Amino acid sequence: METAGTAEAAPQPAPRPGLRERKKRRTRDALLRASLELFTTKGYEQTTVDDIAEAVDVSQRTFFRHFPGKEEAAFAVQDTVEAHFVQALRARPRHETPLEALRRAVLDSWDTISDAVESVVPVELYLRMFWVIESTPALLAAYLRRSVETEEEIARLLAAREGLDVDADPRPRLAVAVFGGVMRVTGRQWSTGEDFSLAAIRALTAAHLDQIGPALAGNWRTDDGVDANPCADPCADPDPDADPGADPDADPCADPDAGEGATPGADV
Amino acid sequence: METAGTAEAAPQPAPRPGLRERKKRRTRDALLRASLELFTTKGYEQTTVDDIAEAVDVSQRTFFRHFPGKEEAAFAVQDTVEAHFVQALRARPRHETPLEALRRAVLDSWDTISDAVESVVPVELYLRMFWVIESTPALLAAYLRRSVETEEEIARLLAAREGLDVDADPRPRLAVAVFGGVMRVTGRQWSTGEDFSLAAIRALTAAHLDQIGPALAGNWRTDDGVDANPCADPCADPDPDADPGADPDADPCADPDAGEGATPGADV
DNA sequence: GAGGCTAGTGTCAGTCGCTGACAAGTGACA
């Protein structure tokens, strides 16, 4: 479970699924690909479940046996990505502060997301699908609701990690909600911008996390708040090209006191 | 418009709508009330549009002529509340920092929301409906999507107020997203708690806004971060019973430097 | 006040997402 990265020579847990199982998986994969292909070309609303079923040459009923609804097909890959992030967060060393851990987990997962996605569909299809989600009201709504569920999971995870009761102390849920809000703004800007690449969203993520402090700072007209408030950039990452996926414990910013010196006094 | 409260001897802008108009409004109101009544008793999913139409003794088609969908009926009051908040935000004096203005606008609108709601439906019905929204996945999703739209509006409002380009400077959207995240957590906890009153959510709102700093502070295990980071409570409100709606410019916390002295150095 | 215009409504038919029930085909396994 924890040793992600080198999981190819799995010794035991792959006893060849059997023909029926493989057949089932094949139709499911075909339905998923057809769904994403149609969603990203015709649009989500313009694609009927009959269209998808017809493209795979199965009955409509079969589609609903593989996916609870049209929506779930649209989010199948997104779910993989979010699970990937949660796993990256679980892998963070315990000495990191919650916000440090969140920050590094996202950036890590952007660096390593390609492999996780490519095993299901081409990454390019996922990127296009993200845009469809952002620009389709029904999907955006579903996406946000799912995010709330993920945030609850993360809040519990962080609370457990810090030894807090998530129902008694509001800080875990608040911190995760703040973080989630920033991620949402990031994803939105990414999906509407020109550079629709993984490198772009990684850079955008880091930049936005760095801007939480200034955004919450008292005054935007004068820049007295910028750099004066360290709420949210506990550890700026000066090297976007680094590969944190190699060894999470050995990156150059593991020490909470290292990395930045521009926050006099109030650094926490 | 602005003189809510004593609006009976309206001089000009009430030329009596005419019988047809009045009849139309009456059926719309009846549909709305029946909707909320059924949603809060039977549940949203368990209530069909036919149920609502039958309760008002009109055809199903008529319902869809008054509301674009079942969903919109559920959010009719919520829309009023959000518009109320945006208006309260517009009324904030320009010398307040963005976060000050946001904080005071919410607290103000919680103080004055009763009148705004009561003109449409009983407040108690609105409170019950809020719980229905929070606990019905489809409505929660729609609620979150609407919140995103509201947040975009608020971000543009704050950006204009501060003289920033909302597309060039990420701070407005980030600040509003953070604020929105906190409001979401607040609403969620309120709807699941015991004290389901307006006073309760007002107190919860203030408490959670005060906790943004601590939540983003470096370390939750030791309390070194608590009170050391002033990101988000630029002006703690020590008097929950005050009525800020009376005169927004005369409240005891108008001066950014007043109100708290526990944030040495980094207060912004 | 009669007549025409139009907005609000009812009725009907149809689309789309989704579900339960039943029957048929086909791997799995003894």
Place this chain on the structure above:
DNA sequence: TGTCACTTGTCAGCGACTGACACTAGCCTC
């Protein structure tokens, strides 16, 4: 080989929603 179980197709039906058509009742003009 035969039985069992799982996958699929077919069919009927519900609920949200929409377009088309006809009817009624305010409204406005002459």
